[in-house]
Amino acid sequence: MAMDSFTGKLAAVTGGGSGMGRELTRQLAEQGCSVAACDLNPDTVAETVALAEAQAPSGVRVTGHACDVAEEAQVLRFRDELLAQHASDHVDLVFSNAGAGGGDSFVRSRREEWERVFAIDWWGVYYCARAFLPLLIASGDGVLVNTSSVNGFWASLGPGVPQSAYSTAKFAVRGFTEALIEDLRSNAPQVRVALVLPGHVGTDIVTNSLMARGLPAPERMSDAQAEEIVPLRARNMLIRAGVLPEGATAEHLRQFLVRGNADFRDKAPVSAAQAATIILDGIRAGAWRILIGEDAKMIDARVRAKPEASYDYAELFAGLVPDGGDQAG
Numbered sequence: 001m002a003m004d005s006f007t008g009k010l011a012a013v014t015g016g017g018s019g020m021g022r023e024l025t026r027q028l029a030e031q032g033c034s035v036a037a038c039d040l041n042p043d044t045v046a047e048t049v050a051l052a053e054a055q056a057p058s059g060v061r062v063t064g065h066a067c068d069v070a071e072e073a074q075v076l077r078f079r080d081e082l083l084a085q086h087a088s089d090h091v092d093l094v095f096s097n098a099g100a101g102g103g104d105s106f107v108r109s110r111r112e113e114w115e116r117v118f119a120i121d122w123w124g125v126y127y128c129a130r131a132f133l134p135l136l137i138a139s140g141d142g143v144l145v146n147t148s149s150v151n152g153f154w155a156s157l158g159p160g161v162p163q164s165a166y167s168t169a170k171f172a173v174r175g176f177t178e179a180l181i182e183d184l185r186s187n188a189p190q191v192r193v194a195l196v197l198p199g200h201v202g203t204d205i206v207t208n209s210l211m212a213r214g215l216p217a218p219e220r221m222s223d224a225q226a227e228e229i230v231p232l233r234a235r236n237m238l239i240r241a242g243v244l245p246e247g248a249t250a251e252h253l254r255q256f257l258v259r260g261n262a263d264f265r266d267k268a269p270v271s272a273a274q275a276a277t278i279i280l281d282g283i284r285a286g287a288w289r290i291l292i293g294e295d296a297k298m299i300d301a302r303v304r305a306k307p308e309a310s311y312d313y314a315e316l317f318a319g320l321v322p323d324g325g326d327q328a329g
Helices: 017-028 043-053 072-083 112-140 163-187 205-212 223-229 231-241 248-267 272-284 294-303
Strands: 008-015 032-037 062-066 093-096 140-145 191-199 289-292
Touching: 008 017, 008 072, 008 112, 008 294, 017 032, 017 093, 017 112, 017 272, 032 043, 032 072, 032 093, 043 062, 062 072, 093 112, 093 223, 093 248, 112 140, 112 163, 112 191, 140 272, 191 272, 191 294, 223 248, 289 294
Parallel strands: 008 032, 008 093, 032 062, 093 140, 140 191, 191 289
Antiparallel strands: none
């Protein structure tokens, strides 16, 4: 079911402090939609509110809220604050966009790190659906938008790069969202669901993921923290690849992490603003599956065509990258 306009609607956006969440908030407000944006970092979500309000037409209200979506009590508090501050008894759109990386290896990563990433990326989506579904039903024309990932259908980033906590959560988000299509059609036809599947989008997820795990931004890390984030095995690989110098110090590691976040954000094929536009265009058009980026479309097509080759990288990416595809994802 298409949605002609966002004018006069009320949306909730998680992960609104930066990246796609910030751009969704800004673009929705610009198009006449009031927004309640939440984020783990209250300072960055306050910046989002200021940006969105500056571009919003008269009558649009934008509010910022501190919320750790991995904690159900905080999600419920966010919901209650939204209803009070927007004087509303319903919500028209919910964008479960908050996410974090890390917990790469089930074998090597600390259990606490693995479960923290999984909690943000899966339980955050689940808690938001539980909290906001009655309000979307009350809207009479509600849309629940869940952000999965290319790692929701391909559980790797290529050779030597496990992505287990993030991929497990993103597969769960995809399965949950697809299962809701018939569930809502049968039991809550006032609401539809949409699944967002981004590839590489330019965001600050590298730094944000560290902060979500209780670590400071890379430039403020202690030597021990930097050495934990880039362990010896990874350091040796980066030294062999010429990315780090021989005898790399903790300061070299901090600089590497800062540069890595900037490159991930600034050199991405799709900007956060472009991704938000694609999402909102898809919602207006009534799409339930929204792929973002040529990389996501390519990997989706190849995994569908050769499911048995999904983790045989040379075969999966044959003819695409001369060295067998270790740059994919």
